Amino acid sequence: MSSGPVVSVEGLTKRFGSLVAVDDLSFELAPGTITGFLGPNGAGKTTTLRMLLGLAEPTRGSALLFGRRYRELDRAPHRVGAVLEATDFHPGRRGRDHLRTLAYAARVPVGRVDELLRLVELEGAGRRRVKGYSLGMRQRLALAAALLGDPELLVLDEPANGLDPEGVRWLRDFLRAFAAEGKTVFVSSHVLAEVAQTVDRVAIITKGRLVTLSPLGELTSRVAGAVRVRTPTREVLETALGRAGLQSSRLDGDGLHVAGADTHAVGELAAAQGIVLHELVQEAASLEDVFLELTGGNAA
Amino acid sequence: MTAVLRSELLKLRTTRTIGGITIGLLGLVLLLTLLGGLVQKEADLLDRKNQFGLLATGSLAVAFAAIVGVMAVTNEFRHGTIRPTLLAAPKRTQLVVAKVVASALVGLVLGAVSIGLSFTLGRLILHWRGIPFLLDRNDVALVLAGGVGASALWAAFGAGVGAAARNQVGAIVGLLVWLLVAENIIFGLLPSYGRYLPGQAANALTQIDTRHQLAVLPGTLLFLAYVLAVGAAGAFVTERRDVS
Secondary structure (H helix, E strand, O other): OOOOOOEEEEEEEEEEOOEEEEEEEEEEEOOOOEEEEEOOOOOOHHHHHHHHOOOOOOOEEEEEEOOEOHHHOOOHHHOEEEEOOOOOOOOOOEHHHHHHHHHHHHOOOOHHHHHHHHHOOOOOHHHOEHHHOOHHHHHHHHHHHHHOOOOOEEEEEOOOOOOOHHHHHHHHHHHHHHHHOOOEEEEEEOOHHHHHOOOOEEEEEEOOEEEEEEEHHHHHHHOOOEEEEEOOOHHHHHHHHHHOOOOEEEOOOOEEEEEOOOHHHHHHHHHHOOOOOOEEEEEOOHHHHHHHHHHOOOOO | OHHHHHHHHHHHHOOOHHHHHHHHHHHHHHHHHHHHHHHOOHHHHOOHHHHHHHHOHHHHHHHHHHHHHHHHHHHHHHHOOHHHHHHHOOOHHHHHHHHHHHHHHHHHHHHHHHHHHHHHHHHHHHHHOOOOOOOOHHHHHHHHHHHHHHHHHHHHHHHHHHHHHOOHHHHHHHHHHHHHHHHHHHHHHOHHHHOOOHHHHHHHHOOOOOOOOOOHHHHHHHHHHHHHHHHHHHHHHHHHOOOO
16 A cells, blocks of 8 residues: 555646636545545536546646556556446346446456445345346445455545435445545545544535535534523523623523533533523534535525 | 456346347348248349348348447446446546457357358248259358458447447437438449448448449458548547546
C-alpha cells in the first residue's frame, strides 16, 4: 500500500457548455479514512466521482487515485472498487454471471465471485436473472462487483438509495469493517443522516465547490447547539438567560428554546438562581442544520 | 487482451439475446430455403446463379450478425453496464477491439449454422427433385466460406457502428436504412461508384453474377477495410467521449 494520499483532487473543473458542474475542487483523502461526500442533488458529486474514476475527462485540473489517473492505474480493479449506479445491470443476465463477466475482465479468479455472493447475502439469488431483484439486492450485487479485486479504496455513489433500514445498517457495518482493515472509503450522499453514523470525515460541496472538509465532530461544533428547557418559572429563567447574554424563545407550554448554548451553561445558570427544571435537552438536530446551512438549503 | 475478450464472449453467452437471434435466423433460413427449393420451377433451378442463391440462403445471417455486433456495444450503454465494464477494463480501445473480435466470433458461428442449414437442405432438395448440381468446387467454397466470413465481418462492422453511435435504436435503424435503402438507391443510380459502398462490396462474398459487382478478392478486401475503418472510428469515439 502507498503512503501518499489515496485520492488527490486538484483544481478539478468540469463544464457542460455554460454550466459549471464542478468548479475548481481540491481535496485529498488519506488512507484508512471513511469520508462522506455530501451535497444536495445536483451539487456535482456524481460528476466528480465520474472524473475520479476515469469515465469523464476534467475540463481543467486533475483527479488522481494513488497518484495516477484511473485509466492509467495498473490493475485498477485491484486498487479501486466503485459503484456509480446501483441499476447498471443487463436485466436478462444472472447476478452471478454479471460478476463473472467482470471477474474475467479484471483478472480475478472466479472463486472470488461465489465468495462475494456469500458476503452480500445473494448466494441463492445469484442464479436468478437480475430483473427479478429488488433495489436492495441490486445495490448489494453492485457492491460485490466493486469488491471483486479486493481493492484498497471503495468509492460509492449514493449507496443507501433504495435500501431499507436493515440494509442501511448492513452497509454501515460493512463499511466500518472495511475501513477497520486500514482501507479507505469515499461515499457520497445527499442525506447527511444516512452517513453520519458511518463516516469520520465529511467533504461538503455545493454548486460544484468545496464548502468544507473536516472531521464530523468538528463540523457539529462549528455551530453552537441549542438547548430545550422546561421550567414552571419560565419568566424567571428568561430574565436570567437574558442577563447571561443568551437568547431564548418560548415553546409550547412552559418550554424555552435557548440558541447557542449547551446544557451545562443553562443547567448551572438555573441552579445558581434556584430555578427548578423539568427538562433540559441538547437539541441534536444541529448536524443536519449545519449541513443545510453550509449547502445553502432550506430546512424543510 | 485475452481477459477482456473472454469477458466479452461470456457477456454474449449469458443473456438470451443470441439464443433468440439464432432461433429466429434458423427459422427464417429454413422457411426461405424450403420455399426457394420447392416453389421455384425446375427450369429456374437449372441455372447456376439460382442454385448458388438457394444454397446461400443462409447468408442472410449477415443482417442478424450485424445486429448482434451493434447490440454487443449498445446494450452496455442502454443498461448502464458500460460503467462497471469500464471500471473493470479501463483501456477503452482494448475494450472496443475485444467487442469487435467477440462479435466476429459470434457472427462466424451464426453464419456457420445458418449456411450449414441452407446448404444441406438446398442440396437435399435438389437431389430429391432430381435436379443436377451445377456448382463447381469454387462455387461451393464461396457459398460456405463466403457466407460464414461475411457473417463474421458484418458482426465486426456492427460492433464498430455500435461503438461509434452508442444509441441502440439509432445504430440499428441507421444501419438498416443505410444498407437497405440508401445504398440500393446509390447503387441503382450510379453502379460504377455504388459498388464500392460497404454493403455492395460485401455482396462479393455472398452473391455471384450480379452486374457491376466487385470480384471476390477485391470485394472482400474492400469490405475488410470498411470494417477496420468503422472499428477505428468506434475506438476513437470511445476513447474520447465521456461516459455519463
